Amino acid sequence: MKTLPTLLLARFRRDRVQIIVWLALFALLEVAGRGAVTETYGDDAERASVIRLVIMSPAILMLRGTPQGTDPDAFQFFLLFGFLGLMVGLMMTFLAVRHTRGDEEAGRAELVGSTPAGRIAPLLATALEGVILSALVGAIMGGVAFAYGADASGALLYGAALSAVGIAYLGVGLACAQLMRTSRGANGLAAAIVTLGYAFRAMGDATGTVQPDGLSMEAGWWSWLSPIGWGQAVAPYTHQRLWPLALCVALGAVLFAASAWLQSHRDLDSSIVPERAGRLHAPLSLSGPIGLVWRTLRNPVIGWTVGGALFGLVLGAVGQTVVDLVNTPDGQEAGQAITDTLAAIAGPNAEGGLIDLFTTGLFGFVGVLAAVGGVQAIMRARQDEAGGTAELVLAAPVSRFRWFSAYLLIGAASVAAVLAFAVLGAFVGLIGSPDVGERMSTVAEAGLAQLPACLVIVAVAALVFALVPRASIALGWAVLLVAIVLGQFGGLFGFPEWVRDISPFTHTPIVTAETIDWSAAWVMSGIAVVVAAGATALVRRRDLALGG
Structure with missing residues (x-):
């Protein structure tokens, strides 16, 4: 010993x-x-x-x-x-x-x-x-x-x-x-x-x-x-x-x-537990890097998507229940505290009724699930690089641009799928609620509002992978965790506004406002595209970093 x-x-x-x-x-x-x-x-x-x-x-x-x-x-x-x-x-x-x-x-x-x-x-x-x-x-x-x-x-x-x-x-x-x-x-x-x-x-x-x-x-x-x-x-x-x-x-x-x-x-x-025997001949979908990346990530992507759908279902089903409870004699005392808490989670300057604050505030946690799924795709790129499988793929007629873009594409698709199925789940949960049409519109806007922030986080994780590959797994998850703590809990924990502004989640549009301002969403979408493009360019120019 x-x-x-x-x-x-x-x-x-x-x-x-x-x-x-x-x-x-x-x-x-x-x-x-x-x-x-x-x-x-x-x-x-x-x-x-x-x-x-x-x-x-x-x-x-x-x-x-x-x-x-x-x-x-x-x-x-x-x-x-x-x-x-x-x-x-x-x-x-x-x-x-x-x-x-x-x-x-x-x-x-x-x-x-x-x-x-x-x-x-x-x-x-x-x-x-x-x-x-x-x-x-x-x-x-x-x-x-x-x-x-x-x-x-x-x-x-x-x-x-x-x-x-x-x-x-x-x-x-x-x-x-x-x-x-x-x-x-x-x-x-x-x-x-x-x-x-x-x-x-x-x-x-x-x-x-x-x-x-x-x-x-x-x-x-x-x-x-x-x-x-x-x-x-x-x-x-x-x-x-x-x-x-x-x-x-x-x-x-x-x-x-x-x-x-x-x-x-x-x-x-x-x-x-033995590995399942593979097919004798690979399907046509594995003829390119996108199909290969999807094959390695499909189970976690499906898992996060199902999780988003279930979360949306619960969110849609219990929203009216919370409102009804607050309106009871026992709940009126706590109503203001709960409203303030939900407003802090929903974002700076959030406004609207309790049901709207509940929907947009908790949809931020759906955004967290979506971002986790997207970052996981980028982390898989690092695992494939460290394990040597990326070297084998790049030895074939596959450029580094196509190889890394496949992870970015699957990561972005994972984010979109989680949010979309969460919205569909919330639609199902809202069936039978009063003003169901108006609430479905709020749910759809709340899901869409989370998309740009999630894409920014995925793009930043990709940039970390391009710049410091050996530390990219730790730093990539750290980027996500900091964004979650500052963006989703910063208001609840009383962080200064300038600290909260570091997180993309802080800048998601407030869909409960009378007039929704989507300008921040467009800016974040542009940032995500630019950062992802820069990460891809940097990956093309650096050597592979093999090993852990």
């Missing part, structure tokens, strides 16, 4: 940029969330009104979690923990796959395995890195909470809950890397499991039981199928349960042990 510290340091060195970005993002969300709770949701009475309204709406519970009273710390935990659990889960699974199945694909695992390190030490080094990073995330979140005045034991348990969720999903990522033949398949399976865990948590929260005080809930049994639900059950500022932490750690330990056993018993570069 003398090689273990060396392997661990090598992993931290490879991941240093991603680690800094992720940790900074978690810290930013915690700091911003603290300000949002006190500034947006006011005092205990106002938070109590919001909680009573939320408890009456299962759809909102699915998006947020189960409330645990009006204490500011508990209220923030209710608002953010589900989203933070999803983030740390994806972070850990991607890290686990990168250093296991990804290294096998790149040939690094074979080289390391030929040294005294053997086959288990690299797996142990990956697990240790994941545990350390999970602990760092928890320490940062708990430390910020404590610095803002949270109870010491509550802040400690809050950080421990997030760390434990990370450890559980680290085990999931290690196991998926053993099951699947490729890193793409392993990442896809792991991301699906993390998303499923979030969905189970959402179902459990929506079917939870209201407690006698009327201001807190116990999640339903669905939540006990999810590590995110286990972390949420810790309730660090109220019940302060310790045993759900043991469930997360035990799951991570069991999956690590299973992964170590499989690693030591299977052949290198083999998998438990």
